[in-house]
Amino acid sequence: MSSVFENNSLQIKNLTIMRQQTPLLSLNETIKGGDVLTIMGPSGSGKSTLLNWLTGMLPKEFQADGQLYLNDANITKVASYQRNIGLLFQDALLFSHLSVAGNIAFAMPKGDSKTRAIKISQALSDVGLAGLENRQPESLSGGQQARVALLRVLLSQPKAILLDEPFSKLDSQLRQETRQLVFEQIRQHQLPVIMVTHDESDAIAANGKVLHLKTPQQDI
Amino acid sequence: MSHKLTSNSLNNRPLKDETKLLDTLFSTVVKFSPKLLIAILILPVLGGLLGVLLPAFGWLPALDRTQFGLQGFQQLVQTPGIAQMIGLSFFSSIVSGLLAFVITLLLLANYFDSPWLARIQRLLGPILVIPHAAAAIAIAFLITPSGMIARLLSPWLTGWQSPTDWLLPHDPYGISIILGLTLKELPFLLLMTLGAIAQPELNIKLQAQYRVALSLGYYPITAFFKAVLPNIYPLMRLPMLAILAYASASVEMPLILGPNTPPTLAVAIMNWFHDVDLSLRIKASSGAILQLFITLSVLFTWWLLEKLTQAISSKSLSNGQRTYGDLFWSKIINIFTLLLIGFIALALIGMVFWSFAGYWQFPLALPEQWVIMHWQSALLQVQTPILNSLSIGLVATSIALILTLLTLEFEKQNGAQLSRFSSVIIYLPLMIPSIAFLFGLVWLQEAVHSKATFINVALAHLLFVLPYVFLSLATSYRLLDSRYAQVAASLGASPIKIFLQLSLPQLLMPIMMASALGLAISFSQYLPTLLVGGGRLNTVTTEAVSLANGASRRTSAVYALIQMLLPAIAFSLIWLISMRKKRQKAQVKLNNKTASYITKVNR
Numbered sequence: 015m016s017s018v019f020e021n022n023s024l025q026i027k028n029l030t031i032m033r034q035q036t037p038l039l040s041l042n043e044t045i046k047g048g049d050v051l052t053i054m055g056p057s058g059s060g061k062s063t064l065l066n067w068l069t070g071m072l073p074k075e076f077q078a079d080g081q082l083y084l085n086d087a088n089i090t091k092v093a094s095y096q097r098n099i100g101l102l103f104q105d106a107l108l109f110s111h112l113s114v115a116g117n118i119a120f121a122m123p124k125g126d127s128k129t130r131a132i133k134i135s136q137a138l139s140d141v142g143l144a145g146l147e148n149r150q151p152e153s154l155s156g157g158q159q160a161r162v163a164l165l166r167v168l169l170s171q172p173k174a175i176l177l178d179e180p181f182s183k184l185d186s187q188l189r190q191e192t193r194q195l196v197f198e199q200i201r202q203h204q205l206p207v208i209m210v211t212h213d214e215s216d217a218i219a220a221n222g223k224v225l226h227l228k229t230p231q232q233d234i
Numbered sequence: 235m236s237h238k239l240t241s242n243s244l245n246n247r248p249l250k251d252e253t254k255l256l257d258t259l260f261s262t263v264v265k266f267s268p269k270l271l272i273a274i275l276i277l278p279v280l281g282g283l284l285g286v287l288l289p290a291f292g293w294l295p296a297l298d299r300t301q302f303g304l305q306g307f308q309q310l311v312q313t314p315g316i317a318q319m320i321g322l323s324f325f326s327s328i329v330s331g332l333l334a335f336v337i338t339l340l341l342l343a344n345y346f347d348s349p350w351l352a353r354i355q356r357l358l359g360p361i362l363v364i365p366h367a368a369a370a371i372a373i374a375f376l377i378t379p380s381g382m383i384a385r386l387l388s389p390w391l392t393g394w395q396s397p398t399d400w401l402l403p404h405d406p407y408g409i410s411i412i413l414g415l416t417l418k419e420l421p422f423l424l425l426m427t428l429g430a431i432a433q434p435e436l437n438i439k440l441q442a443q444y445r446v447a448l449s450l451g452y453y454p455i456t457a458f459f460k461a462v463l464p465n466i467y468p469l470m471r472l473p474m475l476a477i478l479a480y481a482s483a484s485v486e487m488p489l490i491l492g493p494n495t496p497p498t499l500a501v502a503i504m505n506w507f508h509d510v511d512l513s514l515r516i517k518a519s520s521g522a523i524l525q526l527f528i529t530l531s532v533l534f535t536w537w538l539l540e541k542l543t544q545a546i547s548s549k550s551l552s553n554g555q556r557t558y559g560d561l562f563w564s565k566i567i568n569i570f571t572l573l574l575i576g577f578i579a580l581a582l583i584g585m586v587f588w589s590f591a592g593y594w595q596f597p598l599a600l601p602e603q604w605v606i607m608h609w610q611s612a613l614l615q616v617q618t619p620i621l622n623s624l625s626i627g628l629v630a631t632s633i634a635l636i637l638t639l640l641t642l643e644f645e646k647q648n649g650a651q652l653s654r655f656s657s658v659i660i661y662l663p664l665m666i667p668s669i670a671f672l673f674g675l676v677w678l679q680e681a682v683h684s685k686a687t688f689i690n691v692a693l694a695h696l697l698f699v700l701p702y703v704f705l706s707l708a709t710s711y712r713l714l715d716s717r718y719a720q721v722a723a724s725l726g727a728s729p730i731k732i733f734l735q736l737s738l739p740q741l742l743m744p745i746m747m748a749s750a751l752g753l754a755i756s757f758s759q760y761l762p763t764l765l766v767g768g769g770r771l772n773t774v775t776t777e778a779v780s781l782a783n784g785a786s787r788r789t790s791a792v793y794a795l796i797q798m799l800l801p802a803i804a805f806s807l808i809w810l811i812s813m814r815k816k817r818q819k820a821q822v823k824l825n826n827k828t829a830s831y832i833t834k835v836n837r
Contacts, residue, residue, distance in 0.1 A: 094448045101449040111464035119552035170450045
């Protein structure tokens with residue numbers, strides 16, 4: 015249960031991301047476990063570029079300067095698959111070739127299959143999806159899919175989580191419920207979170223620091 | 235309303251009638267083209283099959299055999315080495331298919347997220363249009379005891395001062411055939427798969443799921459196999475089956491690379507059909523039926539392998555294991571990719587060397603003398619074959635193109651894709667071994683006393699050109715934004731005007747690509763040309779194959795290179811045109827940009 019550390023933190027030190035020598039954004043932030051840093055800004059302001067840098071998937075046309083620390087370890091140069099940073103997108107992106115339980119098991123660390131199955135059932139009933147283990151992801155509603163995606167990230171035992179407009183595809187009632195559930199679970203696990211959104215109510219619900227990225231200067 | 239209008243303006247009437255006639259004609263042509271397309275594909279294939287089936291059971295009126303019986307099959311069973319022939323056909327196709335499949339997966343897995351995938355695609359792409367015969371000749375030259383590999387390794391590693399006696403090519407186990415087929419199938423499978431996963435919606439989903447797997451700690455190769463492959467295999471299945479069907483009954487590769495005693499079944503059937511002893515035709519027909527069963531059993535074996543793999547791997551997909559020695563495998567695949575590209579490059583370079591080589595003693599890697607004599611003498615003799623290749627190719631491709639465009643237009647007008655049945659029919663000539671129906675087709679053509687060799691050959695080529703032209707054009711045509719046509723129709727444009735002045739120009743590049751592909755497919759046809767043409771119509775490909783076993787290596791190299799150059803020229807032309815178009819577009823954009831900049835400054 016590595017996720018209940020007191021000193022979980024994600025630290026962005028002196029980051030500057032450039033596109034062809036033009037600075038796109040600069041950032042210097044520390045997010046403690048259980049805190050949410052919300053990043054807002056119009057499209058083109060570099061929100062998703064920032065997420066790409068955080069996950070180690072920055073496209074070639076961008077250059078980045080700065081360091082990324084996760085729990086005091088420098089992971090700036092670590093490959094994306096060794097970063098232990100979970101991702102939650104606006105689409106659930108569940109694997110259609112696996113069942114609901116298969117999707118969650120895919121994310122869990124290797125182990126005894128019975129223990130894994132018990133954990134999955136437990137987690138599913140925690141979020142109100144008891145008994146849906148063997149369903150195909152496509153047969154679930156959008157809200158249910160979002161919850162399975164959340165479980166998939168949480169049970170992979172990440173050390174930090176990035177939310178990329180995670181609720182924008184849900185209608186407002188569902189949005190509120192799912193949002194509450196996500197933040198609750200993340201606080202329970204004491205994980206540092208960065209959320210990218212352009213919905214003011216997401217930022218309010220996150221109840222943390224909010225950063226506004228500006229539109230980059232238009233080149234002639 | 236319109237009636238009233240026309241009666242008011244009498245002057246316009248003849249013109250209107252004329253356009254109306256044209257419209258009706260066009261809509262009739264469009265309506266019938268899907269049926270014609272299906273008929274053109276299905277009739278020769280089914281007729282050809284029937285023309286093999288009847289003699290197989292002893293019914294061959296030309297030889298005064300009109301009683302059904304099983305003598306053909308009895309003779310077949312008694313043929314010495316028949317078991318080896320069957321085994322050779324079966325295993326060389328399964329093993330080469332499996333190798334091509336595994337290598338494709340390894341390349342995809344290792345380079346899925348890397349710019350190298352596009353580079354490998356560009357490197358392997360041209361091999362797709364190299365005719366099988368030319369590829370086989372190039373590989374034979376590479377692996378033969380005095381080939382480039384032996385030369386590069388001698389004498390420093392092997393100690394050989396003169397070519398040793400090893401079994402490649404023509405080895406009795408079919409290793410050379412497997413090598414040739416694998417190298418030729420690999421680019422096809424890779425490019426078909428890449429084409430399938432390039433569909434925008436699917437691509438976004440696959441990329442995103444791949445990233446999810448990475449973010450969950452999966453190493454790249456494992457992430458590909460566990461998260462991506464299960465979603466793309468369904469798209470690889472059909473090309474895979476086409477490869478297997480082709481390989482199990484191909485003639486060129488085993489003819490040039492395979493053993494002679496006994497050869498593969500397909501080659502043996504061809505020899506029996508060509509034997510002066512006409513009674514062998516019955517045995518050959520029975521052999522063609524046997525060939526069908528072998529092809530079917532190859533496809534069935536693949537299906538079994540697929541189910542088996544699925545059953546074994548389904549549990550491990552979600553067992554949580556993040557790596558299976560990924561870093562090690564990645565290094566191995568890198569090395570293998572280099573070797574693969576080196577092997578192909580060496581094969582091509584070796585062939586160019588041979589075509590210009592004068593005196594060239596064994597362990598030397600470079601010819602001692604460079605001469606253009608082989609090219610000169612070949613170019614004198616190859617003119618008629620080149621003209622034949624070109625004219626057959628142009629006729630077959632034009633018909634294929636017109637039929638395809640009209641059929642796709644029919645789809646568009648009716649807002650529905652071809653039925654499942656029709657889509658399967660389009661693949662028919664690719665799935666049914668050509669050796670099994672081409673002889674029947676020849677027999678049919680003889681039966682109706684069709685003496686027009688050229689047309690017969692061109693129509694036989696059409697059977698193989700049409701599927702590729704259709705497959706290559708269908709995607710672009712179906713993706714065409716139909717709102718343009720709606721806008722044009724609302725402005726009063728007739729369907730034929732929309733088709734000719736809107737759809738076709740919008741599809742110029744895909745049409746050019748499909749034409750080049752059609753030509754390349756036609757250029758590479760060996761069996762249809764040989765059989766339907768009855769040896770009276772020589773193309774570059776038939777010449778190259780007949781020269782490959784027997785003539786001097788230097789002449790053979792020249793012919794194989796000419797065979798590669800023909801499609802290469804077609805594709806280079808397309809490439810040049812597309813570059814020109816791109817440059818024009820860029821120019822227009824630049825002009826616009828400058829103009830807007832100037833306006834801004836002036837303000």
